[in-house]
Amino acid sequence: MIRGVLLDLAGVVYVGGAALPGAIAAVERLRRAGLPLGFITNTTRSPKREIIARLTAMGLTVADSELTTPAQAARAWLHAMRRAPHLLIHPALAEDFQDLDDYPETAVVVGDAGAGFTYAAMNGAFRALMDGAGFLALARNRTFRDADGALSLDAGGFVAALEYASDRQAVVVGKPSPDFYATAVAGLGVDAADAVMVGDDVEADVSGALSAGLGAAILVRTGKYRDGAEAGAVPPPTAVMADLAEAADWILRNRG
Template sequence: MINGVLLDLAGVIYDGEDLIAGATSAVARLHEAGLPIRFVSNTTRSIKQAILDRLEKFGLAVTSDELFTPAQAARDWLRRHDRSPYLLIHPDLASDFDGLAGSQDKAVVVGDAGEIFDYGTLNEAFRELIEGADFLALAPNRTFRDADGKLSLDAGAFVAALEFATQRRAIVLGKPSADFFVSALASMHCPKTEAVMVGDDAETDVAGALRAGLSGALLVRTGKYRRGDEKRFKPQPTATVNDISAAVEWIIANRNI
C-alpha cells in the first residue's frame, strides 16, 4: 500500500536550468491520484525560497511546507541545541542561517561550498572542530551533475576529509539521514511502511530511504545516474525506471499492493 511519495528534485524534476521531460504532468498525476507528495532535496547551494521560485517557474506550485532541505534541518538542530553556526557553505545559502548567531557554543556546518573549499577554509573549520565545535554535514553526497553536464565533487568528499583529520563523524542532516525522511513523512501523516521515494542517487536517495524503513525506493535513469548504479549500493532499488513519468506509472500501478 502506497499512501505517500517523496520526490528528489535535481536529477528527477529538473536538471540544471531545464525541466526534465514529463515532470510537471507526472507530479500532476500523483495529485490527481490523491497521493500526497513531499519534495526532499539535498541541494545546498540555493536557499529554500530560490528552490520554490524555480519550481514555480517550471509550473509546479509547491508550498514551503512541502519542501524539505538540509539547511532547514540544520536550523532546527542549531535551535534545539542552542549552537551558533560556523558556516562552511556556499555563499548563496548563507541567508538561510540568518538570525542564529548568539550562543558561545558553536557547530561547524558543512555544505557544498563550491569554490570556497580551499586549504584555508577547510583548515579553519578543522580548528573549530578540534576545539570542540559540533560537526554538522548538510549532505554527504559524493557527486552532483554540474552546469556543464558533467559530474563534479559534492560536499561528501570534504566532509570525509574533515572526518579523517578530526577522527570524528559528522551528524548528517539531509539524505540519507533517517530523521530527514521521517520528518517529511510526518508532515503528511504517512507511515514509513506506506511511502515510496524517487531519486537519481542510488546511495543517498534510494539506499538511504530503504534503510530508513520506507516500503520502496525507485531509481531513475536521469540526473546523476550512471549505468550500474542500481547494483552499486545496498539495499538495491525496489525498481529502476527511465524517468519520473515511468516512476509515477509504477507507483500508481503498485499503490494498492
Template sequence: MISGVLLDLAGVIYDGEEIIPGATDAVARLREAGLPIRFVSNTTRSNKQAILKRLDGLGLSVTGDEFFTPAQAARKWLEEHDRSPYLLVHPDLVPDFQGLAGGQGKALVVGDAGEAFDYQTLNAAFRELIEDAEFLGLAPNRTFQDADGKLSLDAGAFITALEFASQKRAIILGKPSPEFFLLALASMSCSKAEAVMVGDDAETDVAGALQAGLSQALLVRTGKYRPGDETRFRPPPTATVDDISAAADWILAEHNTWSRE
C-alpha cells in the first residue's frame, strides 16, 4: 500500500530553469488521489525561500511544510548541540543559517559551495576540523547535472577530501541519511512500509531510501540519470520509469490496486 510520496526536485520536477514536461500535472494527480507529498531535495546552492519561489514561478505551489532540505536538518542539529556554524556553502545558502550563535564550539558545515571550493577555503575548513570543530555534510552526492547538461562534481567529493585529510567522519544530514527520509515521513504520519521515493539519483535517492527502510523507490530517466544507473547501486530501484509522469502512473496504479481490495 502507498500512503505517502517523497519526491526529489532537481532532475525530477525541474531541469535547470525549466520544469520537466508533465511534472505539474503528475503532482496534481497524486494530490487529487489524496496522497500526501513531501519534496526532499539535496540542493544546497539556494536557500529554502528561493527554491519555493522558483517552484511557484514554474507553476508548482509548494508550502514550506512540504519541503525538506539538508540546511533545515543542519540548523536543527546546530541548535540542539549548541554549536555555531563555520560555513563552507554557496553564498545563496547563507541566509538559512542566520541567527545561529552556539556557545559550545563550532561545527563545519559543507554544502555545494561551487566556485568557493578552492585551496584556501578547503584548507581553512580543514584547519577548523583539526582544531576540534564538528563536521556536518549537507549532502554526499557525487555529481549533479550542471546548466550545460553535463555532470559536474557535487559536494560529496569535497566532503570526502576533508574526511581523508582530517581523519574525521562527516555527519551526513541530507539524503541518503535515514533520519532525513524519516523526518519527512513523520511530518505526514506515513510509515516506511507505505512510502515511495522518486528520484533521479540511483545512489542517494533510490538506494538511500530503500536502505532507510522505505518499501519502494522509483528511478526516473531524467536529470542526472545515465543509462545503466539502475544496476550500479544496491538495493536496486523497485522500478525504473521514463519520468515523473510515468512515476505518477506507477504510484497511482499501486495505490488504486490496494484501495480496491
C-alpha cells in the first residue's frame, strides 16, 4: 500500500524553466488525497533556495522541509566527519556550503560544476585527493535533459575521471545513496516499504529507490527517459508511466 510519495523534480515536474504538462495539477491531486509528499533532486547547479523559488514561480508551493538535496546531505557528512569542503561545484551552489566549520582536514566535494570543470579545477581536486582529502560526489548521474531539450553531460563522468586518476572511490551522498533515500522517507513519516518514488532516471530514481527499501518506484517517460531504458534495470520499475499525471493515477489507485 502507498502511504507516502517521493517525487524527482527535473524531468518529472519540470524541464528547464517550465513545468511539464499536467505535472503541477498531478502534485496537487496527490496533496488533496492527503498523501505526504517529499521532493528529492540530484540537481547541483542551483541552491535549495533557488529551486524552491523556481517551483513557486511555476505555481507549486514546496516547503523547505519537503525538499531534500545532495548539498544538505554533504553538509551533514562534512559536519559528522569534521572536514572542511574543497568545492568543485557550480558557483551558484556555493551558498549552500556557507558557514561550515573550518576543520584542518578537507574533503573534495564534486557537483555539476558546468563550465567550472576546467583542467585547473580538476587537477586541484585530484591533488587534494592525493594528499588524503575525503571524496564526496553530490551525485554521479550520467546525463540530464537540458533547457534546450537535448541531453547534456552530468557530473558522473567527471567523478569517474577523478576516481580513475586517484584510484579512490567517491562517497555518493545524493541519489541513489540509501542514506539519502532514508532521510527523504523519514520526512514523510512513513515506513520505506509504504513509500513510492517517481522519477525519470532508471538507475538513480528507480533501481536506487527500490534498493534502498522503498516499496515501489515508477519510471516516467519524460525528462531524460529514453526508449527501452528500463530493460535490464535491477531492480526493475514497479510500473512505467507516460508522465507524472499518469503516475499520480496509479498511486491513487494503490494508496493505503
